[in-house]
Amino acid sequence: MTAPFRHVAVIGLGLLGGSVLHAVRANLPGTATSGYDADPVVRARARELGLADTIADSAAQAAQGADLVVLCVPVGAMEAAARELAPGLAPDCIVTDVGSSKASVARALAEALPGACVIPSHPVAGTEQSGPDAGFATLFRNRWCIVTPPADADAAAVARVVSLWEAFGAMVEMMDAEHHDMVLAVTSHLPHLIAYTIVGTASDLEKVTESEVIKFSAGGFRDFTRIAASDPTMWRDVFLNNRDAVLQMLQRFTEDLTELQKAIRKGDGQFLFDHFARTRAIRRGIIEMGQDDARPDFGRSDHNGAKG
């Protein structure tokens, strides 16, 4: 396979930006890399780690000579980052991003980079860690990447962006930005909102101490604390930028929760049983699709992970 790009520039050197750079190195040898982050501390650390061939001191400088720019900043910072890099952008350069909401990002990039070839994408992959040390080359492997080209996108440019993600081991699906935002509202944004909520609720009770919540978290609560440890700036921006779809999904969730609450209050065991019995099939589907670890308890490596 010919490498789809000669020179990949990454703006934003956190978990996603770092992982893109690691993945280029691991899968596309010979492709030049450059990087930039608005935070000088992050730039210094990125230089120490050797995340890219060069870590530039401005977004425009990082973009210079690149035939692909990947924006890996929180979705609320996309427009400003695009305006900053614009002076360095070559006319034939393709711009993509990794933002978790797509309609608002597509609008912001079209406005900031008039005439540029923008092919937004969203690799559905991540961990709860953030910062320049958090990235790794295999983050995208066996994960889905959603590409949301505008209706009039250049087919060759789309194909090159798709090749990049495929070179990283991802499976690519195309959809329009509005549908993406609806799908991700339920598979990612609502789960994060709920996890942030319950962790906040638990830390704020009078009758149960925080130390008790921590001690007895293995009963289920600890699962929620992982995603509630995700980057606050990134998630603030997701909720501000995908507001309508999130509120719509939240409405559905609240209706369903109210129904279960009523069943508990009334002591309707049959309703509870029926509801709890039908949710197993989805987990089975996720495991069959290779999207989660089949071992009990996620195969957690800790003290009780191993059968024996």
Place this chain on the structure above:
Amino acid sequence: MTAPFRHVAVIGLGLLGGSVLHAVRANLPGTATSGYDADPVVRARARELGLADTIADSAAQAAQGADLVVLCVPVGAMEAAARELAPGLAPDCIVTDVGSSKASVARALAEALPGACVIPSHPVAGTEQSGPDAGFATLFRNRWCIVTPPADADAAAVARVVSLWEAFGAMVEMMDAEHHDMVLAVTSHLPHLIAYTIVGTASDLEKVTESEVIKFSAGGFRDFTRIAASDPTMWRDVFLNNRDAVLQMLQRFTEDLTELQKAIRKGDGQFLFDHFARTRAIRRGIIEMGQDDARPDFGRSDHNGAKG
């Protein structure tokens, strides 16, 4: 250490019952074991697996000669199981259980076994798996076990039950049944209810297909599907038996969720950021206490788990 019991009988041979039997074998050699399950298919499988020295055909028969009976049935089945085993119970036999709610179980067992020495307990450990094949000896290791002795409990009997859990590698904490039920409502019952709700909501949308939910679940949703794959009978019973504490915690959760919903609707980024920033400390506490895996993404073993 002298083994705290000569003969441990286990009623209910699912994940917990099986794990208790494996843990007795692994940690207390020389202790006799017997087992019983109301389901003849489970009894047959337990015999094939050799889960106990003898698998009896009635609860009373399993209890015969035991100096400890451990009830490992769903909390709604505790009273009936206790009535069934009563004819086989020796006068000096101690009865404990592993139920996830304690006040209602204590009442049920006191009623079914008048005069018996009942010391309820709740090992806060489990996986989403169930059935006679699901248990393993190390399930309790480094996990907390809450013992809720009645006010007039015999101190020596309490000490023997505590020794059993400690022999399995658990750390023991004592509290009264009502406080237990409040703590577990937030650390276990509410998380399960919410996970069951969101998985149900996601599988029931018009605009997003179940196949899309499964494909793109790595964005956060898949975490919820694990606990929503737990045993429906067990969880029906938990909600029916710890109703008041669960409804009280649910009320708090709903208030907090409504507040975040309002912040999203109003576009109040500062409120969202402040809320999301304060939930990281709890995760840190859980990891420092050894109650979860510190590695990103729970150290999931799948294709993208390893750094590289």
